[in-house]
Amino acid sequence: xxxxxxxxxxxxxAIKPYTAVRWENSxxxxxxxSALAMGHYxxxxxxxxxxxxxxxxxxxxxxxxNLRINLHHSSLPFAANDAKPIARDxxxxxxxxxxxxxxxxxxxxxxxxxxxxxxxxxxxSLYAFSMPGQQVLFKPTLAAQTPxxxxxxxxxxxxxxxxxxxxxxxxxAIKPYTAVRWENGxxxxxxxSALAMGHYxxxxxxxxxxxxxxxxxxxxxxxxNLRINLHHSSLPFAANDAKPIARDxxxxxxxxxxxxxxxxxxxxxxxxxxxxxxxxxxxSLYAFSMPSQQVPTISSQILTGAW
Numbered sequence: 489x490x491x492x493x494x495x496x497x498x499x500x501x502a503i504k505p506y507t508a509v510r511w512e513n514s515x516x517x518x519x520x521x522s523a524l525a526m527g528h529y530x531x532x533x534x535x536x537x538x539x540x541x542x543x544x545x546x547x548x549x550x551x552x553x554n555l556r557i558n559l560h561h562s563s564l565p566f567a568a569n570d571a572k573p574i575a576r577d578x579x580x581x582x583x584x585x586x587x588x589x590x591x592x593x594x595x596x597x598x599x600x601x602x603x604x605x606x607x608x609x610x611x612x613s614l615y616a617f618s619m620p621g622q623q624v625l626f627k628p629t630l631a632a633q634t635p636x637x638x639x640x641x642x643x644x645x646x647x648x649x650x651x652x653x654x655x656x657x658x659x660x661a662i663k664p665y666t667a668v669r670w671e672n673g674x675x676x677x678x679x680x681s682a683l684a685m686g687h688y689x690x691x692x693x694x695x696x697x698x699x700x701x702x703x704x705x706x707x708x709x710x711x712x713n714l715r716i717n718l719h720h721s722s723l724p725f726a727a728n729d730a731k732p733i734a735r736d737x738x739x740x741x742x743x744x745x746x747x748x749x750x751x752x753x754x755x756x757x758x759x760x761x762x763x764x765x766x767x768x769x770x771x772s773l774y775a776f777s778m779p780s781q782q783v784p785t786i787s788s789q790i791l792t793g794a795w
Contacts, residue, residue: 508532523547524559535608535640537618540565540710564620571708574682579675582706582714583684586614587668590690593647594664603662607647610661611640616707616715629700629721630660667691682706683718694767696777699724745773 490500514527524546531539546559589610597603616622617640626637628646633656637643645651649659673686684704689697705718748769756762771777 505534506531507534510538521549522558523555528565533618535612535618535644537612537640539618539620565710571680572712573679574677574706574708574714576675576677578714579677579682579684579706580670580672582614582716583670583672583688583704586610586716587670587688589614590661590668591665593661594666597648597659597662598664604644604648604650607644607661611643611647613713614716615640615643615719616709616717617643619707619709619715622707622715622717624716625705625718625720627720627722628660629723630658632656663690664693665690666693669697680708682714687724692777694771694777696771698777741773745769748773 489503490498492498509532510530512528512530513525515525517524524544526544527542529541529543531541533539542563542565544559544561545557547555548558550556589606593603593607593610596606612618615626616624624638624643626643626646627635628637628643631637631646634642634654637646641651642654645654645657647659647661649657649662651657667690669689669691671687671689672684674684676683682705684702684706686702687699688702689699691697701722701724703718703720704716706714707717709715748765752762752766752769755765
């Protein structure tokens with residue numbers, strides 16, 4: 489339970505807490521009034537992940553005939569250094585799986601399903617948070633107040649929001665996105681670890697794309713699966729050397745906007761898909777789809793479409 493200053497290293501193993509303990513005995517030896525057991529036990533965390541530990545227990549009888557533990561040895565499994573080196577194709581597959589997971593979380597959210605459970609599965613199966621002795625460096629794109637997320641709870645909050653400890657999180661994965669496309673600048677494989685850097689592109693429901701820069705790091709878990717131990721995302725640097733806007737360009741933009749309004753009305757009058765024409769008008773002329781951009785309006789009525 490921790491709290492004893494004589495053993496300051498103790499954080500309280502049993503108050504982590506765990507929700508279940510599962511035993512897999514390799515062997516049990518009974519010797520008269522004593523017994524020995526050796527194997528693995530598995531501790532289930534509150535997020536559903538499982539920690540595997542090796543054990544040896546010894547048992548004797550007390551005067552009332554009850555079994556008492558007189559030997560208890562626990563250790564984390566030995567991490568051998570002969571794991572299979574990570575190949576480039578495995579990194580590409582891990583990226584594909586990550587992208588599909590982001591799309592799946594958004595789809596479950598849109599369909600009013602348990603999107604938090606899907607996000608939990610995404611994190612537990614792809615990130616190294618649950619690996620004993622491992623840390624994860626996670627710097628998500630749209631986090632300012634708490635830019636660095638080193639544990640499961642803060643990562644989950646970024647993906648789905650709803651955690652008051654991270655009020656800035658709106659739920660990146662429930663925006664939602666319909667596709668994720670990767671463009672690797674470089675992939676470096678180094679034995680049982682790998683690094684990838686490049687751009688990924690998130691497709692919005694209106695078909696527009698958001699371009700983001702990334703660096704991912706990968707390691708192997710005990711089952712040989714790739715896990716993310718580094719994830720850094722950021723929006724591309726906005727240089728100030730863009731071409732100055734000329735007066736003629738403003739006049740042309742005004743002409744285009746006016747023609748668009750007329751066109752939307754014409755499509756409506758002809759019983760056509762005026763909503764699609766209006767969507768095209770907004771996506772091509774307004775800055776709504778530009779990362780970190782806001783579009784000020786005179787009244788909230790315009791934003792809600794109540795003319």
